[in-house]
Amino acid sequence: MRKLSLASNLGLIAWVALWHAYLSPHPHLNAWAVTIGWLVPLLLPLPGLIKGKAFTHAWANFILMFYFLHALTLIYVDEGERWLAVAELVLVSCAFWSNIVFARWMGKAQGLKLPRLSQVEKEEKARFESAKGEE
Template sequence: MSIKLARRLALTGYFGLIIWVALWHGLISPHPDLSVSFMLVMWLPWLFIPMKGMLKGNPYTHAWAVYLLMPYFLHAATLLWVDEGERWLALVELVLASTMFIGNTYYAKFRGRELGLSIRKKKKEA
């Protein structure tokens, strides 16, 4: 995988997830008991936290942004298991989150190497 492909995957998954979450909870299948605005406030703001670093191509931001994906993975996996009516919606969410995860992981690795960044190995004590 090339650094360009990794970045493209990362940004596609990232912006796709933002758009998908807004469409899903705002238009396609709003929650029957909770307001649309509440659902959007609950699901969207976390995705905007890494935007500046993602757009700049900061490998550190790409690396830690994968941790923000956990609620989306869990949400999608849970709905795939329990809700036949929204299974296809959850599958799209899972694919986008996975795309972002893979893209971010490889982009952080490749770009970090390119910039000479690394995690230092602990020296063995004698």
């Protein structure tokens, strides 16, 4: 799953660079400036993704949501770039899904588990009542 995550994230970086620099550069703006602007957010989590850090895989999905919304918007409004946006959507979806699965697997392997909300509420209630009883 880590390899799929890394491949889809790197594929998205390559696709965004190819798209904005060569396939469909913005007609009124510097193509390289636009490309760099689109690439910088994707490059931020790259060191952690390469090292296989589960936390980085998890928070990288927040960045991917921007590209997910971008792809959906272009699919809906821009017939000329629709196929480019579909490719972006596929890569983003693959990266998002594989990041989630990898982070979850690594969390379980490291013994990290979020308790159920009902269990947290019971523990908080018990602490509150014991503190109240001590007064």
